[in-house]
Amino acid sequence: MDRPILEHVLVQLQNALERDDLQGAANIIEAMRPADQADLFAELDEEQQVALLPEMAAGDSADILEELDDEQVAELVAALTTDDIIRIVEEMEPDEAADLLGDISPEQAEAVLRGLEDPDEVRPLLIHPDESAGGLMTTEFLALRRRMTAGEAIEAIRRWQPSEETIYYLFVVDQHGRLSGVANLRQLIVAQPTTLIMDIMDSEVLAVQAGTDQEEAAQILARYDLLALPVVDASRVLLGVITVDDVLDVLEDEATEDIQRMGGAEPLERSYLDTPPAIITRKRIGWLLLLFVGGTLTGSVMRLFEAQLQAVVALAVFIPLLIGTGGNAGSQTIATIIRSLATKDIEPSDAFWVWWHEARVGILLGLGMAVAAFVRAITWDPNPALAVSVSVSILALVFWATSVGSLLPLAAARFGVDPALVSGPLMSTLVDATGLFIYFTIAGIILGL
Amino acid sequence: MDRPILEHVLVQLQNALERDDLQGAANIIEAMRPADQADLFAELDEEQQVALLPEMAAGDSADILEELDDEQVAELVAALTTDDIIRIVEEMEPDEAADLLGDISPEQAEAVLRGLEDPDEVRPLLIHPDESAGGLMTTEFLALRRRMTAGEAIEAIRRWQPSEETIYYLFVVDQHGRLSGVANLRQLIVAQPTTLIMDIMDSEVLAVQAGTDQEEAAQILARYDLLALPVVDASRVLLGVITVDDVLDVLEDEATEDIQRMGGAEPLERSYLDTPPAIITRKRIGWLLLLFVGGTLTGSVMRLFEAQLQAVVALAVFIPLLIGTGGNAGSQTIATIIRSLATKDIEPSDAFWVWWHEARVGILLGLGMAVAAFVRAITWDPNPALAVSVSVSILALVFWATSVGSLLPLAAARFGVDPALVSGPLMSTLVDATGLFIYFTIAGIILGL
Numbered sequence: 001m002d003r004p005i006l007e008h009v010l011v012q013l014q015n016a017l018e019r020d021d022l023q024g025a026a027n028i029i030e031a032m033r034p035a036d037q038a039d040l041f042a043e044l045d046e047e048q049q050v051a052l053l054p055e056m057a058a059g060d061s062a063d064i065l066e067e068l069d070d071e072q073v074a075e076l077v078a079a080l081t082t083d084d085i086i087r088i089v090e091e092m093e094p095d096e097a098a099d100l101l102g103d104i105s106p107e108q109a110e111a112v113l114r115g116l117e118d119p120d121e122v123r124p125l126l127i128h129p130d131e132s133a134g135g136l137m138t139t140e141f142l143a144l145r146r147r148m149t150a151g152e153a154i155e156a157i158r159r160w161q162p163s164e165e166t167i168y169y170l171f172v173v174d175q176h177g178r179l180s181g182v183a184n185l186r187q188l189i190v191a192q193p194t195t196l197i198m199d200i201m202d203s204e205v206l207a208v209q210a211g212t213d214q215e216e217a218a219q220i221l222a223r224y225d226l227l228a229l230p231v232v233d234a235s236r237v238l239l240g241v242i243t244v245d246d247v248l249d250v251l252e253d254e255a256t257e258d259i260q261r262m263g264g265a266e267p268l269e270r271s272y273l274d275t276p277p278a279i280i281t282r283k284r285i286g287w288l289l290l291l292f293v294g295g296t297l298t299g300s301v302m303r304l305f306e307a308q309l310q311a312v313v314a315l316a317v318f319i320p321l322l323i324g325t326g327g328n329a330g331s332q333t334i335a336t337i338i339r340s341l342a343t344k345d346i347e348p349s350d351a352f353w354v355w356w357h358e359a360r361v362g363i364l365l366g367l368g369m370a371v372a373a374f375v376r377a378i379t380w381d382p383n384p385a386l387a388v389s390v391s392v393s394i395l396a397l398v399f400w401a402t403s404v405g406s407l408l409p410l411a412a413a414r415f416g417v418d419p420a421l422v423s424g425p426l427m428s429t430l431v432d433a434t435g436l437f438i439y440f441t442i443a444g445i446i447l448g449l
Numbered sequence: 450m451d452r453p454i455l456e457h458v459l460v461q462l463q464n465a466l467e468r469d470d471l472q473g474a475a476n477i478i479e480a481m482r483p484a485d486q487a488d489l490f491a492e493l494d495e496e497q498q499v500a501l502l503p504e505m506a507a508g509d510s511a512d513i514l515e516e517l518d519d520e521q522v523a524e525l526v527a528a529l530t531t532d533d534i535i536r537i538v539e540e541m542e543p544d545e546a547a548d549l550l551g552d553i554s555p556e557q558a559e560a561v562l563r564g565l566e567d568p569d570e571v572r573p574l575l576i577h578p579d580e581s582a583g584g585l586m587t588t589e590f591l592a593l594r595r596r597m598t599a600g601e602a603i604e605a606i607r608r609w610q611p612s613e614e615t616i617y618y619l620f621v622v623d624q625h626g627r628l629s630g631v632a633n634l635r636q637l638i639v640a641q642p643t644t645l646i647m648d649i650m651d652s653e654v655l656a657v658q659a660g661t662d663q664e665e666a667a668q669i670l671a672r673y674d675l676l677a678l679p680v681v682d683a684s685r686v687l688l689g690v691i692t693v694d695d696v697l698d699v700l701e702d703e704a705t706e707d708i709q710r711m712g713g714a715e716p717l718e719r720s721y722l723d724t725p726p727a728i729i730t731r732k733r734i735g736w737l738l739l740l741f742v743g744g745t746l747t748g749s750v751m752r753l754f755e756a757q758l759q760a761v762v763a764l765a766v767f768i769p770l771l772i773g774t775g776g777n778a779g780s781q782t783i784a785t786i787i788r789s790l791a792t793k794d795i796e797p798s799d800a801f802w803v804w805w806h807e808a809r810v811g812i813l814l815g816l817g818m819a820v821a822a823f824v825r826a827i828t829w830d831p832n833p834a835l836a837v838s839v840s841v842s843i844l845a846l847v848f849w850a851t852s853v854g855s856l857l858p859l860a861a862a863r864f865g866v867d868p869a870l871v872s873g874p875l876m877s878t879l880v881d882a883t884g885l886f887i888y889f890t891i892a893g894i895i896l897g898l
Contacts, residue, residue, distance in 0.1 A: 263784020335712020
């Protein structure tokens with residue numbers, strides 16, 4: 001929904017709340033789509049939110065909680081009565097219910113579970129870590145048997161009345177519950193009613209194990225253009241299904257995480273303007289201090305060459321330009337490498353080829369920059385030896401920066417560290433200090449200092 | 450598929466090709482899933498690819514071409530005969546066929562169109578720009594009429610035999626072809642066969658106009674957890690349907706573009722290792738030179754303050770550390786802001802609130818860094834006035850960097866420029882020069898130079 005409309009509705013909503021007309025406020029929210037409901041709801045202060053949640057239809061409250069950030073949900077739910085929570089959780093998809101229960105106190109979670117009509121739909125999901133395929137899947141699926149007919153299957157679907165997301169693929173299991181095929185609704189309705197499922201189904205079905213990282217599961221679903229991906233245990237028993245709408249969220253979140261880490265900040269848990277400055281500061285200060293400590297290396301290098309700097313103060317003029325160019329060349333490389341790793345375009349084992357690729361790019365870029373730097377230096381200071389020093393240094397620096405920029409994220413990935421963590425700022429800091437060393441060494445030789 | 454398996458199959462494939470056994474090679478590829486077929490195919494050299502394409506079943510060739518990058522497809526197709534192209538295009542989804550025809554010469558495209566069985570499915574798609582909702586949609590959809598019964602609709606689906614992606618939502622139109630509702634397959638099979646579609650359908654259906662940017666369409670589909678989004682013209686006549694699998698690709702590509710631009714490089718058109726170093730260099734050198742020119746500003750600032758630098762060479766020791774910290778603080782901010790803009794968490798009109806948020810973060814971060822900088826400076830050089838200069842400068846610099854980092858991408862978005870373009874390197878270059886100015890000015894006052 002467009003922002004002006006949203007703001008208009010928000011005013012109505014605030015008016016209703018000021019009149020203490022909770023039912024009226026609930027009606028306003030209930031008339032909207034879940035994503036808009038959540039946006040509107042997020043604009044209210046916490047007191048209003050807590051008052052409103054029990055007033056709305058449980059299905060709407062459930063939809064809203066499914067859209068909000070985990071941290072916010074935990075705070076809200078802690079302020080509700082157990083009965084209200086049960087009423088709302090009852091309306092949630094099992095995977096979302098499990099996420100919610102994982103975020104509240106174990107005692108409260110246990111009390112809610114005891115109150116649910118069908119706790120066994122949710123309980124098994126609690127053992128899977130949030131970030132795994134098992135944590136992402138829903139247990140609300142219909143498994144067909146191989147010896148059912150198409151007619152029987154359609155009858156089962158009629159009786160089952162499933163929610164929208166889980167109907168498009170129908171997974172087929174054998175008598176031990178092991179995944180043995182997949183069919184889709186269209187195949188069922190096109191088939192003769194007496195045809196056996198095993199004659200319709202496609203037995204080449206992709207699945208992931210419950211412990212698989214959710215990002216990997218998401219990549220598989222995206223790569224093979226699936227609408228749902230079955231999750232199995234070690235003996236291929238069907239445990240649940242990951243649907244494409246959950247995968248869209250995972251891929252967006254992972255890209256957000258990468259981009260924020262590349263900027264040198266820990267990802268935020270909730271939306272930007274809702275995160276207080278103190279929390280944002282906490283997410284950033286650690287990195288900034290660490291980089292500062294790394295950056296003091298540049299000071300040490302400067303002090304090492306202080307005598308040369310005293311002799312030729314003009315050397316200092318080119319320092320920011322040189323280390324800036326090195327940092328920029330490294331940033332270009334690292335951004336390309338990190339994204340190629342994320343989309344599985346390259347793998348850590350390709351390190352040598354990636355480096356060889358970047359090395360050639362680095363030499364080409366370095367030659368171009370060397371010409372530009374020579375021209376700039378000679379027009380600033382008509383000292384050819386200084387200009388040659390700057391020019392040779394920039395060539396060496398760009399080559400060095402592209403090498404560091406290509407190998408650093410690959411090394412991180414190899415050791416299981418998120419490559420985005422070692423990117424941008426960390427790389428610049430490293431290239432700054434080593435770049436200065438390269439510059440002073442080359443200048444020292446050429447200028448005979 | 451795992452890389453070791455892929456490499457094993459690749460060896461078999463290369464063996465077949467060396468024996469000139471094109472049919473054998475085609476069989477090996479045909480046995481795989483489309484995404485894997487494309488990976489395998491991409492490992493062959495162009496000559497082998499051109500030889501193999503006409504040998505494979507047209508459906509498999511079509512699947513492979515749909516997965517490859519546009520530029521690669523254009524090169525391959527230019528080497529095929531028109532008859533072969535027609536045979537392959539015939540098997541493509543209309544949206545993919547239109548993309549392909551848009552990438553080859555207009556004469557060749559016209560010849561192919563003339564040879565198609567149903568050119569009218571593809572021709573209207575050619576007028577929509579690649580990056581718009583109209584360019585992303587497929588025209589292969591089944592529109593139901595409001596006065597059909599559920600039974601008639603199912604019969605229509607049986608006769609139609611649609612491809613998998615387009616069946617899950619069935620859009621309903623009035624007698625003028627205007628979108629009036631949506632139903633899903635499950636609703637049809639659950640309903641009594643004599644029920645009218647207009648009594649089943651949901652008339653609140655989200656749609657986008659054909660000219661909408663594809664990223665915006667993708668965000669709407671993702672936000673409302675849809676599997677398909679209808680595309681309409683100005684009078685709400687249904688033109689086509691965007692499916693979730695295409696949206697996944699768009700969102701991935703947009704994140705890739707953002708990340709590469711944040712690193713200061715134009716996005717690559719094909720996969721990393723397939724892009725020759727000369728092309729990568731071309732994508733980067735423009736930015737690097739532009740930033741170099743911007744970076745020479747730092748040199749000008751240095752020259753402006755050369756007398757002070759002569760007087761206190763120790764000032765130079767802190768330059769890389771100070772501008773590095775400013776750049777890091779700015780990077781942290783800009784990464785958060787760009788991503789929040791991309792996920793519609795904030796909008797350009799929120800500029801003041803975002804700046805106010807960052808200003809507070811900047812002061813908190815700046816105070817923390819000021820303490821660290823004072824401690825570091827005083828242990829390096831027991832000159833309290835110098836340490837205070839460095840400490841005050843870093844506070845001012847961090848505050849300044851967070852302000853620039855928050856306002857720069859918002860201003861870009863306001864003027865319709867991709868915020869990722871002004872991020873990372875451009876921001877650092879700007880903060881470098883202004884940061885030096887701040888440092889020398891503050892130091893000049895405190896040290897009385």
